[in-house]
Amino acid sequence: xxxxxxxxxxxxxxxxxxxxxxxxxxxxxxxxxxxxxxxxxxxxxxxxxxxxxxxxxxxxxxxxxxxxxxxxxxxxxxxxxxxxxxxxxxxxxxxxxxx
Numbered sequence: 001x002x003x004x005x006x007x008x009x010x011x012x013x014x015x016x017x018x019x020x021x022x023x024x025x026x027x028x029x030x031x032x033x034x035x036x037x038x039x040x041x042x043x044x045x046x047x048x049x050x051x052x053x054x055x056x057x058x059x060x061x062x063x064x065x066x067x068x069x070x071x072x073x074x075x076x077x078x079x080x081x082x083x084x085x086x087x088x089x090x091x092x093x094x095x096x097x098x099x
Contacts, residue, residue: 038076042068 046054046064054060059067068076 035073035076039068039071042071042076042078 043064046059046068047061049057051061054064
């Protein structure tokens, strides 16, 4: 399950608090957490790609963190293209090989 928080959800809730200084602090804090989560998700997506695909994009595995850290907020909102990785047990692989 993932959580999606938009600015439309934050602004009315922050206005209910009534303290402008607290509103700004809360909004900045939440924005910082969301940005950090997006960077982590983007790094994971790039790390899930194989070396040939990374070479096609023009980056190396060692450059992933630097490239993602150079992204602005708009670029961090892009949806990663790497498929979700699935953990497969050794027994499951043996069953597939036998089939």
